[in-house]
Amino acid sequence: MAKIIDDKPRQTVKDRVNSTVDAVQGSQAWNSIFRPGSIFRKGYTDSPRNRSYVIMNSVLYHLHPVKVKRHAVKVSYTLCLGGLSFFLFILLTVTGIFLMFFYRPETTAAWNDIQNLQTSVTFGLLVRNMHRWGAHLMVLAVFLHMARVFYHGAYKPPREFNWVIGVILLTLTLLLSFTGYLLPWDQLALWAVAVGTNMMGFTPVFGQEVRFVLLGGAEIGSETLLRWYVLHVLFLPFVIVIFMAIHFWRVRKDGGISGPL
Amino acid sequence: MTEIPEHLLKRAQAAREKSASSGGDADGGSAAESSGSASGAASSEAASSAASRIPEHLLQRSKAAKDNKAENQAAAGGGAVAVADKVGAVVAAAPAAGGGVPAGAGPGGHTQRLLTVVKPGSIQDVKATPVDKVHTWPHLLVGEFVAALACTAFTFLFSVWVNAPLLQLANTNETPNPSKAPWYFLGLQELLTMFHPMVAGVTIPGMGLIALVLAPFIDRNPSNKPEDRKFATSLMTVHLMFWAVLVMIGSFFRGPGFLFILPWRDGLFFEL
Numbered sequence: 001m002a003k004i005i006d007d008k009p010r011q012t013v014k015d016r017v018n019s020t021v022d023a024v025q026g027s028q029a030w031n032s033i034f035r036p037g038s039i040f041r042k043g044y045t046d047s048p049r050n051r052s053y054v055i056m057n058s059v060l061y062h063l064h065p066v067k068v069k070r071h072a073v074k075v076s077y078t079l080c081l082g083g084l085s086f087f088l089f090i091l092l093t094v095t096g097i098f099l100m101f102f103y104r105p106e107t108t109a110a111w112n113d114i115q116n117l118q119t120s121v122t123f124g125l126l127v128r129n130m131h132r133w134g135a136h137l138m139v140l141a142v143f144l145h146m147a148r149v150f151y152h153g154a155y156k157p158p159r160e161f162n163w164v165i166g167v168i169l170l171t172l173t174l175l176l177s178f179t180g181y182l183l184p185w186d187q188l189a190l191w192a193v194a195v196g197t198n199m200m201g202f203t204p205v206f207g208q209e210v211r212f213v214l215l216g217g218a219e220i221g222s223e224t225l226l227r228w229y230v231l232h233v234l235f236l237p238f239v240i241v242i243f244m245a246i247h248f249w250r251v252r253k254d255g256g257i258s259g260p261l
Numbered sequence: 262m263t264e265i266p267e268h269l270l271k272r273a274q275a276a277r278e279k280s281a282s283s284g285g286d287a288d289g290g291s292a293a294e295s296s297g298s299a300s301g302a303a304s305s306e307a308a309s310s311a312a313s314r315i316p317e318h319l320l321q322r323s324k325a326a327k328d329n330k331a332e333n334q335a336a337a338g339g340g341a342v343a344v345a346d347k348v349g350a351v352v353a354a355a356p357a358a359g360g361g362v363p364a365g366a367g368p369g370g371h372t373q374r375l376l377t378v379v380k381p382g383s384i385q386d387v388k389a390t391p392v393d394k395v396h397t398w399p400h401l402l403v404g405e406f407v408a409a410l411a412c413t414a415f416t417f418l419f420s421v422w423v424n425a426p427l428l429q430l431a432n433t434n435e436t437p438n439p440s441k442a443p444w445y446f447l448g449l450q451e452l453l454t455m456f457h458p459m460v461a462g463v464t465i466p467g468m469g470l471i472a473l474v475l476a477p478f479i480d481r482n483p484s485n486k487p488e489d490r491k492f493a494t495s496l497m498t499v500h501l502m503f504w505a506v507l508v509m510i511g512s513f514f515r516g517p518g519f520l521f522i523l524p525w526r527d528g529l530f531f532e533l
Contacts, residue, residue, distance in 0.1 A: 054398040067394040080408040111430045129420030153485030160477035190431035191440035199462030
């Protein structure tokens with residue numbers, strides 16, 4: 001009896017892998033992903049048809065057409081700056097949401113919250129760093145994107161309208177970065193914003209009024225912090241997303257990216 | 262004279278070779294087909310072979326009808342019909358003389374003629390010129406994905422090694438020296454040392470921004486070739502360099518009291 005059991009061939013690694021693959025591919029999860037009606041009914045094989053489906057049957061179709069001009073995929077043409085600006089915005093949104101869990105926009109609490117975030121929250125310091133450096137990087141990327149577009153003459157008809165949207169986006173990016181600058185409520189934040197808003201007060205006709213509304217008073221205080229917090233986490237992101245949507249839509253309406261030169 | 266497209270020439274060549282080879286084997290095969298399509302009268306003698314698809318009795322009937330018609334016209338006479346009469350006579354006479362080659366045949370025995378080849382552009386309004394395109398997936402998406410990954414990796418590693426500044430708690434009674442705006446506004450702060458605050462903080466940046474917005478409406482030059490727009494390129498370069506230099510001076514060369522310093526001698530007064 002014992003001999004018979006011993007004679008049964010032992011499972012090789014290959015057999016185990018095969019049985020695992022069979023188990024996975026027979027599972028309900030697998031079959032619900034690769035079911036009729038999903039993007040790839042029988043797995044992905046590289047064919048022009050499937051290449052089209054990747055875009056057509058996914059949310060990416062809102063951003064990209066199925067095919068693009070050959071020169072448009074050259075990294076040396078765009079340096080990916082527009083895409084990176086958008087990606088940095090997403091990165092900043094993700095890290096920013098994380099930071100919101102640990103931050104109260106009150107003059108008595110804000111600085112301590114940041115201090116606690118850095119010292120007692122897991123990955124708190126790392127995420128705050130990423131948010132800060134990402135913000136500076138985004139200002140840089142948007143600025144360089146604008147320079148790239150200008151040097152390629154991509155603001156010319158039919159893209160004048162999109163160029164104007166782009167300048168608005170640049171301004172909004174600067175405002176987003178500037179409103180975020182105040183939130184740690186340390187000496188750097190307070191006095192940087194003081195210098196910036198003093199300059200704003202010299203705008204003719206309505207300068208003082210705009211300054212008063214933005215600061216919520218004559219000087220920077222707790223009202224300012226709350227206002228700039230709301231501007232930074234809700235108002236300006238909301239506005240910039242709308243303008244980004246128009247920007248991306250116009251890129252496709254105007255026949256994809258410009259060029260070749 | 263319109264040139265004949267290459268693929269049509271090739272097709273004609275292939276057809277000619279095919280008919281030549283089949284004509285060599287069974288005499289009258291090709292001749293029968295060509296004559297059958299043009300003139301029924303001729304084919305009745307030359308090829309009553311199996312190659313002709315038109316039944317024999319129909320060909321006979323058609324020939325009889327044509328003869329009849331020719332006789333009638335000849336009888337009627339009259340100036341107006343004279344031309345038609347002649348043509349009819351030629352058509353009727355040719356088969357007998359030509360012995361199998363139809364009346365309208367060309368020098369090579371062709372019964373069909375290519376009158377003209379019309380290029381698509383001349384009668385169709387072609388709006389879209391074909392563009393060399395590639396699939397977004399994988400060609401574009403892979404690049405974007407790699408760029409996003411590299412960007413994340415860079416931000417991540419930079420954040421691991423360099424901490425964001427957090428100075429002491431804000432104190433409205435204690436002004437740090439120097440007080441500096443965020444780096445992208447340091448160009449403006451630098452201008453502030455030279456001009457009235459309204460000029461430095463509002464007029465100059467405002468005009469810069471308006472000039473940017475109006476760029477496509479001021480610059481009416483339609484070309485996007487660098488060699489055609491040297492003026493625009495140089496103007497923009499001067500504009501960008503103006504701000505870059507001001508920002509760098511404001512960032513690195515301004516110390517306490519916002520006075521000019523040399524960073525390698527007096528140290529760095531700059532926080533990001």
